[in-house]
Structure formats: structure tokens, C-alpha cells
Amino acid sequence: MAKNKRAKKYTISIVAEQYGVHPQTLRMYEREGLIRPSRSAKGTRYYTEEDVEQLEFILNLTRDLGVNLAGVEIILNMREKMSQMQREFENFLQYIRENIAQEMFTADERSKSALVPRRRIELVVKHGRVD
Numbered sequence: 001m002a003k004n005k006r007a008k009k010y011t012i013s014i015v016a017e018q019y020g021v022h023p024q025t026l027r028m029y030e031r032e033g034l035i036r037p038s039r040s041a042k043g044t045r046y047y048t049e050e051d052v053e054q055l056e057f058i059l060n061l062t063r064d065l066g067v068n069l070a071g072v073e074i075i076l077n078m079r080e081k082m083s084q085m086q087r088e089f090e091n092f093l094q095y096i097r098e099n100i101a102q103e104m105f106t107a108d109e110r111s112k113s114a115l116v117p118r119r120r121i122e123l124v125v126k127h128g129r130v131d
Contacts, residue, residue, distance in 0.1 A: 009038070009046035019059060026055075032069060034058055034076060 016023045029035045030045070035054050037045040047055070054076075061067040061075060 007048055009048055010052065012037070012045045012047070015047045015052060015055065019055060021059070029055070029058065032073065034069070034072060 010018075012023050012026055016026055026035070026037075026045075030037060035047075035051050035058070037047045037051050039045060058072055058076075061072050062069070067075065
């Protein structure tokens with residue numbers, strides 16, 4: 001999916017009004033490192049769609065689930081680590097598909113002429129899992 005060249009950006013007052021929070025709350029979330037809006041050359045905060053989604057998640061945790069800001073920070077860090085682990089796992093599976101499978105087929109060809117034939121091993125990958 002291609003990204004739009006001009007992503008929508010919102011000012012702090014628009015975001016605060018849309019989500020029913022005080023602009024100081026958004027500034028505090030920024031100070032705590034929970035959201036990271038971009039800044040213009042003059043220092044105006046601009047919130048992207050990604051920032052707004054992050055804010056929605058934070059507000060869901062604090063308002064609906066009663067999580068304090070320290071808990072929110074831990075959850076956000078864990079969420080990022082889980083995303084990173086998922087990306088690493090997907091890269092590993094891709095490596096297996098591209099290299100190990102090829103090596104297995106090459107070894108299978110060599111084993112046909114071996115004195116002691118090898119047993120063929122099949123590697124099946126389904127839904128991100130090796131079965």
C-alpha cells in the first residue's frame with residue numbers, strides 16, 4: 001500500500017477537541033514520551049494519523065481500563081517489542097523459505113548418489129508457524 005505524499009496532520013487544538021482532552025494533557029503525554037508529534041519550523045505540533053491512533057490507544061487504556069501512565073508506558077514498550085519480534089520472526093521465515101529449502105533440495109539431489117541414502121525431511125510453514 002502506497003502512502004499519500006501529503007499525510008493529514010492535525011494541530012494540538014483540533015486533536016484535543018476531537019478527543020475531549022485538554023491540550024496540556026497532550027503536552028504531558030509528549031513529555032512522557034507516549035506520543036511524538038512532529039514540529040513545524042516555528043514549533044507548532046502536528047499530529048499524524050499514526051499519532052492519533054496512538055492517542056486513541058492511550059485513551060482507551062487510561063479511560064476505559066483504568067491504567068495509569070506508568071502502566072501505559074510499559075504496555076506501549078511491550079507492544080513495540082512484540083511488533084519487532086514479529087518482524088524478526090517473519091524475516092527468519094523468509095530466510096528459511098529462500099535458503100534452507102533450497103539447501104534441502106540441493107542436498108536431496110546429492111543424496112541420490114550417496115552410498116547411504118538420506119531420509120527426506122519436509123518443512124511445512126503454515127500461518128507463521130513451522131509444523
